[in-house]
Amino acid sequence: KQEVTQIPAALSVPEGENLVLNCSFTDSAIYNLQWFRQDPGKGLTSLLLIQSSQREQTSGRLNASLDKSSGRSTLYIAASQPGDSATYLCAVQNNAGNMLTFGGGTRLMVKP
Amino acid sequence: DGGITQSPKYLFRKEGQNVTLSCEQNLNHDAMYWYRQDPGQGLRLIYYSQIVNDFQKGDIAEGYSVSREKKESFPLTVTSAQKNPTAFYLCASSATGVPYNSPLHFGNGTRLTVT
Numbered sequence: 001k002q003e004v005t006q007i008p009a010a011l012s013v014p015e016g017e018n019l020v021l022n023c024s025f026t027d028s029a030i031y032n033l034q035w036f037r038q039d040p041g042k043g044l045t046s047l048l049l050i051q052s053s054q055r056e057q058t059s060g061r062l063n064a065s066l067d068k069s070s071g072r073s074t075l076y077i078a079a080s081q082p083g084d085s086a087t088y089l090c091a092v093q094n095n096a097g098n099m100l101t102f103g104g105g106t107r108l109m110v111k112p
Numbered sequence: 113d114g115g116i117t118q119s120p121k122y123l124f125r126k127e128g129q130n131v132t133l134s135c136e137q138n139l140n141h142d143a144m145y146w147y148r149q150d151p152g153q154g155l156r157l158i159y160y161s162q163i164v165n166d167f168q169k170g171d172i173a174e175g176y177s178v179s180r181e182k183k184e185s186f187p188l189t190v191t192s193a194q195k196n197p198t199a200f201y202l203c204a205s206s207a208t209g210v211p212y213n214s215p216l217h218f219g220n221g222t223r224l225t226v227t
Contacts, residue, residue, distance in 0.1 A: 004154065034215060043116075043202055043218035044155075089154065091216075099170070100216065102147075102154030 002027045002094055006103035013080055014111050021075040021106045023090035028068045030092045035064050035075050038087045038105070047088075048075070080110045114139045118203050118219035125197075125226050133188045133222045135203035144186035145204040145216070148172060155202060161186055190224065197226045 003026045013019050023033070032051045036044040048057045048064040050073070056065040063076040073090055087107045091100040116137045125131045137144065143162050147155040157170030161180040175194025180186050186205075190197045202221045207214040 009152070036216075036218075041221070041223070043118075043220045044204075044216070046215040046217070049215050091155075099157060099160075100155075102156075104152060104154045 004103035116219035141205035
C-alpha cells in the first residue's frame with residue numbers, strides 16, 4: 001500500500017527566503033505526483049502536476065522535482081512571501097487506478 | 113466561472129441522524145471524488161465515480177453512501193453507521209478518469225460536526 005510522508009509538518013521562515021518542502025513515497029510505481037496548496041478552511045488548489053516520465057515542473061516561483069527511483073519529490077519556493085503561507089500537500093497517483101494517496105502536508109508560515 | 117460548489121459550508125447534526133452533503137460541478141468533468149480530511153492528516157478517499165451511474169468505494173467507504181445520477185452532481189450521505197463523522201469533507205473532480213494525468217479540482221469543503 002502506498003504511503004506518502006511530508007517532513008517537516010510545519011515550517012516558519014522569514015520573508016524572502018528560498019525554501020524546499022519534501023515529499024516521500026514508498027511505492028515508486030506511480031503515474032504522476034501533484035502538489036497542492038490549501039488555505040485554512042478551504043479546498044485544495046492544484047499547483048503542479050509531474051508525470052512519471054518528467055523530472056520537474058515549474059510555475060512562476062515554484063519548482064517541483066520528481067525522483068521516482070528514490071521515491072522523493074521536492075517543492076522549491078523561491079523568494080517566499082507572506083502570501084505563500086498555507087499548507088502544502090503532495091499526492092501520488094498510482095498505476096492501478098484513479099486513487100490519489102495524500103501526504104499529511106507541511107504547514108508553511110512566511111513571516112514579514 | 114467554472115468550478116465545484118459544495119454546500120453547506122458548515123453543517124451540524126445530532127448523532128444518529130443521516131446527513132447529505134451536496135457537490136455540484138460545472139466543469140463538464142467525468143470523474144468526481146469525495147475525500148475526508150481530519151486535523152493534521154492527509155486526505156482519505158471515501159468514494160469516487162468515473163462516469164454517471166457508476167461509483168466505487170475508496171479506502172474508508174464504511175458508513176457513507178453516494179449516488180451519481182447526473183454528471184454534474186455527486187452527493188454524499190453520511191449515515192448513522194459512520195462511527196466518527198465529524199470531519200472536513202472535500203469534493204473534487206477531474207476531466208477524465210483515463211488517462212490519469214488530469215489535475216484534481218476541489219470545492220471549498222463542508223465542515224460537518226456531529227454531537
